[in-house]
Amino acid sequence: MCRVRSKLDHTAAIRENRRAAVVVNTKSRRGRKHFSEVVRLIREAGFSPLGVFPVDDPRRLRDRLDEALGLGPDLLIVGGGDGTLSSSIKHIAHRDVALGVLPLGTTNNFARSLGLPLTRQGAVRVFTEGKVADIDLGLCGDxxxxxxxxxxxxxxxxxxxxxxxxxxxxxxxxxxxxxxxxxxxxxxxxxxxxxxxxxxxxxxxxxxxxxxxxxxxxxxxxxxxxxxxxxxxxxxxxxxxxxxxxxxxxxxxxxxxxxxxxxxxxxxxxxxxxxxxxxxxxxxxxxxxxxxxxxxxxxxxxxxxxxxxxxx
Missing domain, CATH: 2.60.200.40 (Tumour Suppressor Smad4)
Known part of the structure; x- marks a missing residue:
C-alpha cells in the first residue's frame, strides 16, 4: 500500500497544481454526446489534463484507467454511469489519488450518495471548490x-x-x-x-x-x-x-x-x-x-x- 497524503494536503494539491487525468465512457449515449463539452468544462476550470482517454469499448476501460493512473494525477476524473465508476473505484482503492465523478449515467446512484450535483457544470465545479474525502467501500466476496x-x-x-x-x-x-x-x-x-x-x-x-x-x-x-x-x-x-x-x-x-x-x-x-x-x-x-x-x-x-x- 502506497503512502497516502492527508486529506487537507491532497485537497490543496488538487486546487494548486490541477494535475488531473480524464477518462470518459463514450460507449454510452450521454458520454458520447457530452464528451467534448466535459473536456472543455474541465479546461475552463483551470485544469490542463495530463491525458484524456475516451473509452468506446468497455473491455478497454481497465487499460485506459491504468494509462491514466500511470501519469501520476492527483485527481482521476471519470465520466460515466455507476458501472464505469464502480470499475474505476477498484483501481484507486487505497491509493494516493482522488476520484472526480462526472455523472453521465441513467440513475447515478454513486453521485447521489455523495451529494454531488448531477449537472456537468456543477460536477466540474466540485473539482475546484470541493474537498477530498475518504469513503467506505463494500466488499462482496473479493x-x-x-x-x-x-x-x-x-x-x-x-x-x-x-x-x-x-x-x-x-x-x-x-x-x-x-x-x-x-x-x-x-x-x-x-x-x-x-x-x-x-x-x-x-x-x-x-x-x-x-x-x-x-x-x-x-x-x-x-x-x-x-x-x-x-x-x-x-x-x-x-x-x-x-x-x-x-x-x-x-x-x-x-x-x-x-x-x-x-x-x-x-x-x-x-x-x-x-x-x-x-x-x-x-x-x-x-x-x-x-x-x-x-x-x-x-x-x-x-x-x-x-x-x-x-x-x-
Whole structure:
C-alpha cells in the first residue's frame, strides 16, 4: 500500500497544481454526446489534463484507467454511469489519488450518495471548490463495490432492460422492466447472519447497500456511504402482488413505500446464504454466487465531494 497524503494536503494539491487525468465512457449515449463539452468544462476550470482517454469499448476501460493512473494525477476524473465508476473505484482503492465523478449515467446512484450535483457544470465545479474525502467501500466476496449488491429480480432486470427504454424513461426504465419480469418470477429464501444473529426472509428481491440510493431514488434518509455499515433490505415479501404494487408505485411516482414491513438489517459484515443459490448483481456486474460474505472497507477510496459532505 502506497503512502497516502492527508486529506487537507491532497485537497490543496488538487486546487494548486490541477494535475488531473480524464477518462470518459463514450460507449454510452450521454458520454458520447457530452464528451467534448466535459473536456472543455474541465479546461475552463483551470485544469490542463495530463491525458484524456475516451473509452468506446468497455473491455478497454481497465487499460485506459491504468494509462491514466500511470501519469501520476492527483485527481482521476471519470465520466460515466455507476458501472464505469464502480470499475474505476477498484483501481484507486487505497491509493494516493482522488476520484472526480462526472455523472453521465441513467440513475447515478454513486453521485447521489455523495451529494454531488448531477449537472456537468456543477460536477466540474466540485473539482475546484470541493474537498477530498475518504469513503467506505463494500466488499462482496473479493469484489469491491461502491453502491449496491443485489439478488433476485434485479439480476434479470440488469440483463433485460432495453437501451431505448433507458433513453426514453430514464431511471424509471428499471422498475418498468421489473414489472414485465415479476409475474413469472419465483421467490427465494435468504438467510443473513450479522453478529451471530441469523435473519430469515422470503422475497423476490434483496439488496445490500453501501450507498444511499437505488435506481436513482433514496433508500432511507439515515443511510450513509461513510458510516462503516451496510444495510440489507428486501423489496416486497414472497407475495408477488405486494412487490408488483411497490414496483408500480416507484415506477410512477419515484417514491418508495414498503408494504411488507420489517426492519432493515444493519451491520459491518454479513454472511448471505440463499435457497436456491443466486447470482449477485454488484453495481451492475453479475459475477458471483451465494453464499457470500459481504462487508465494509472503512475509508477504502478517496473522492472529491462538496464542502457540505459529512466526512467521518
Amino acid at each position: 469484489r469491491p463495490f461502491a453502491n449496491l449488491a443485489s439478488f433476485g429480480v434485479s439480476v434479470e432486470v440488469a440483463g433485460t432492460v432495453k437501451p431505448w427504454l433507458k433513453r426514453l424513461a430514464g431511471r424509471a426504465a428499471y422498475p418498468l422492466t421489473a414489472l414485465t419480469i415479476l409475474p413469472g418470477h419465483t421467490p427465494f429464501r435468504a438467510f443473513i447472519t450479522v453478529e451471530g444473529r441469523r435473519h430469515e426472509l422470503l422475497t423476490h428481491q434483496l439488496n445490500i447497500a453501501n450507498g444511499r440510493f437505488h435506481g436513482g431514488w433514496q433508500i432511507a434518509s439515515d443511510i450513509s456511504i461513510d458510516n462503516r455499515n451496510l444495510v440489507a433490505y428486501q423489496l416486497g415479501s414472497g407475495k408477488r402482488l405486494r412487490l408488483l404494487g411497490e414496483t408500480f408505485l416507484r415506477a410512477t411516482t419515484g417514491k418508495w413505500r414498503s408494504l411488507a414491513g420489517g426492519p432493515f438489517v444493519v451491520g459491518k459484515e454479513m454472511l448471505l446464504e440463499t435457497d436456491p443459490p443466486m447470482a449477485a448483481d454488484i453495481d451492475g456486474e453479475v459475477r458471483l454466487m451465494t453464499p457470500l460474505v459481504i462487508k465494509t472497507v472503512p475509508n477504502g477510496v478517496r473522492v472529491m465531494v462538496p464542502q457540505g459532505f459529512v466526512d467521518t
